[in-house]
Amino acid sequence: MNQFDCVVVGGGMVGAASALSLAELGLKVAVIEKYAPEAFAAEQAFDLRVSAISLGTEQLLTQLGAWQALTQWRICPYKRLAVWERAESYTEFSADAIQQSHLGHIVENRLLQLALWQQLQQHTNVTLMCPENVKNLAQDATGVKLTLASKVIEASLVVAADGANSMVRKLAHIGTTGWDYAQSAMLINVATQQPQQDITWQQYLPTGPLAMLPMPGQHACLVWYHQKAEIKRLASLSDQQLTQAVQQHFPERLGAVAVLNKAAFSLTRRHANQYYKNRVVLVGDAAHSINPMAGQGVNLGFKDVKALQQVIAQAISDGESWHNEQVLARYQQKRRTDNLLMMTTMDALYLSFSHVSPLVKLARNAGLMLANKVPSIKNKALAYACGIKLS
Structure with missing residues (x-):
């Protein structure tokens, strides 16, 4: 029987980043994943699944040692972002306005996962279990027992990073609210x-x-x-x-x-009723799946990773039991409101632009034109989307 401080279920982009960030704290981490990412070759076709990686996420990936490989493979920086409905409401956001060299990068999801996996494979605190999957989960006061396809392992904490249809979330009896668009x-x-x-x-x-x-x-x-x-x-x-x-x-x-x-692919919204239960904590799509209209989904997941690392690091520093519910409650407090705000904003945007009323159409175009005339508001919104703070 194998014993770990933390088991991360799901080795995708957010799961791999979670495992690395916790391993960096000195914790013994296992990663459970069904499929390993394919090795990179320059002649490979572009992946269909791509993400608009924000400046804040780029900083996290640099900290975790994964960004360097991506710059040697293929990424595409962008300096401007434009939105419009009618020509007269055209609104453009620029990196120059917030004193940055770029707003973000378009990155293929598979390559992002691969860059993180390369760091996982080199980390002495990480055990990769692949191909592997979870069959059952049982919690008690001392920890979590995970029954896998080939073995049974135990952990003080389980991080569910296994996507919008999270098996771990279901096994932990954490409900969700949501709908299909x-x-x-x-x-x-x-x-x-x-x-x-x-x-x-x-x-x-x-x-x-x-x-x-x-x-x-x-x-x-x-x-x-x-x-x-x-x-x-x-x-x-x-x-x-x-x-x-x-x-x-x-x-x-x-x-x-x-x-x-x-x-x-279909568009769905799902939000977990809580982000933790006993010794199980949710990150990324396991906690929240969002309308991808503004490309913020994966960046929200990486914000989860950073917040979870911060609260656990502080608990370790303060001599607390880092895996107890009081610590996980701080993580939930840091992330649930922010995620809900972004989800609600995307829904409002979705409903606004799908509304056929001439008055609503006039109002939304007026809003875009107003953004051009009030640079301070426009730039604060841009900095928030980029995951940075204006000085």
Whole structure:
């Protein structure tokens, strides 16, 4: 029987970062994951799943030693972010306005996970158990017993980082609230006529946003939100037919493109009723899954990682029992309200731009135009989204 200070269930981006951040505190950590990330090769096609990594997340990844590998593989920095519905409401946010060299980077999820795994594999405090999965979980006053497919292990604390449909969350009897949105989304990797851009943008339509995320070289990742039936229809098109549809519906500023790959997924909102129970604590999508409209989902997960590390580090420093519920309650206090605020903001944005009322349309366009005229508010919102504080 193996004994660990902490077991992280889920070795994706947020789970791997959680394991590293806790191992850095001197804790003995095990990571349970079904699938290891594939090794990187420059000739590999771009991953469909990408994330807009904020400055705050970049700082965390640098601290954990993972960012350096990503800069040697492939990432795409962006300096500007644009949103609009009508031409007159065009609003652009710039890194220069908050005295930064860039706002963030577009990074393939698989490469981000791989960079973190390379650090896990080198860390003396980390045991990787892969392929492996959890079959059962039992808690008592002394810790947690996890029954895996091949063995039984024990831990003082279990971190659930196993996604929106978290098995650990269910086994810990932590409920959720949420719903499925009426829309779905399609991710489309394209080759572009234009060279690599330094801007990411979203145009809002009543049917849902159209977004462009720049990728290295003459490539981009497009995000197409629409009603579920329409996304299903688009997903059935050939690459050539979808290319024609993109050219017809996306803004002219996109330029000529050719579809390389595509995938569709449903949009859901889930929020755990609590972020901990006894010796189990939730991070990332296991705690909250959010409408991806503003690309904040994974950054919220990394904020969870940082907060959990901080409260446990402080407890260790103060001589407390770092895994008790009083410590985990501090983590919940740090993160649940912030996550709920972001989720509610995204829902308000979603409802606002899907509303067909002329008055609502006038109000939202006026709001965007007002943001351009009040730089202080605009820049504070931008800094918050980037995960930094303005001096």
